[in-house]
Amino acid sequence: EAGVAQSPRYKIIEKRQSVAFWCNPISGHATLYWYQQILGQGPKLLIQFQNNGVVDDSQLPKDRFSAERLKGVDSTLKIQPAKLEDSAVYLCASSLGGGGSYEQYFGPGTRLTVT
Amino acid sequence: AQTVTQSQPEMSVQEAETVTLSCTYDTSESNYYLFWYKQPPSRQMILVIRQEAYKQQNATENRFSVNFQKAAKSFSLKISDSQLGDTAMYFCALAGGGADGLTFGKGTHLIIQP
Numbered sequence: 001e002a003g004v005a006q007s008p009r010y011k012i013i014e015k016r017q018s019v020a021f022w023c024n025p026i027s028g029h030a031t032l033y034w035y036q037q038i039l040g041q042g043p044k045l046l047i048q049f050q051n052n053g054v055v056d057d058s059q060l061p062k063d064r065f066s067a068e069r070l071k072g073v074d075s076t077l078k079i080q081p082a083k084l085e086d087s088a089v090y091l092c093a094s095s096l097g098g099g100g101s102y103e104q105y106f107g108p109g110t111r112l113t114v115t
Numbered sequence: 116a117q118t119v120t121q122s123q124p125e126m127s128v129q130e131a132e133t134v135t136l137s138c139t140y141d142t143s144e145s146n147y148y149l150f151w152y153k154q155p156p157s158r159q160m161i162l163v164i165r166q167e168a169y170k171q172q173n174a175t176e177n178r179f180s181v182n183f184q185k186a187a188k189s190f191s192l193k194i195s196d197s198q199l200g201d202t203a204m205y206f207c208a209l210a211g212g213g214a215d216g217l218t219f220g221k222g223t224h225l226i227i228q229p
Contacts, residue, residue: 033216035216042208042219043160045216093160098216099210100149100211101148104162104217107159
């Protein structure tokens with residue numbers, strides 16, 4: 001079974017530029033999550049999708065971050081414009097359903113460096 | 116709001132020893148789940164073990180076991196017969212019983228020395 005795929009794996013941009021990350025979840029997984037992991041910290045949930053609808057985006061900085069999940073499969077996370085503090089690893093995860101009763105499977109992450 | 120606290124930034128033990136990682140949490144939910152995730156260097160996060168709060172029996176997965184103290188809101192991970200491959204960041208995490216994402220602690224860097 002193929003795992004969660006993410007691209008690119010690494011990205012370096014200058015502040016005020018825009019960037020987009022892509023995630024392809026495990027086939028059949030209805031729930032998709034984006035987490036932000038700043039160096040030395042645990043991941044923080046940014047947004048959760050159930051199929052193509054948003055379940056929770058309470059911690060997403062909506063003035064600069066946006067995310068979509070078209071057709072309930074792939075998802076993209078965009079930052080525009082980027083700030084220095086956005087430097088982090090962005091993790092995508094998927095699960096069969098939401099909540100703790102379903103295991104979340106994580107992708108390898110995209111490491112973003114903003115200079 | 117849910118919180119997860121890991122008070123040990125780094126631990127180091129010798130191969131074959133037993134090590135215990137600590138975690139405390141806070142939640143107002145009556146139904147929730149607790150997890151330990153492992154993140155090896157430059158590799159993906161994987162689930163080590165999961166505990167359902169309404170189950171009194173502590174979860175066990177081979178060399179990994181937990182000590183779940185619900186009243187104290189404590190959830191520690193014990194690794195027996197530690198191996199070099201256990202070297203990684205270990206994150207304690209919490210999810211509610213609804214459609215919640217995970218709330219993570221800051222992690223413990225575990226180093227297994229040969």
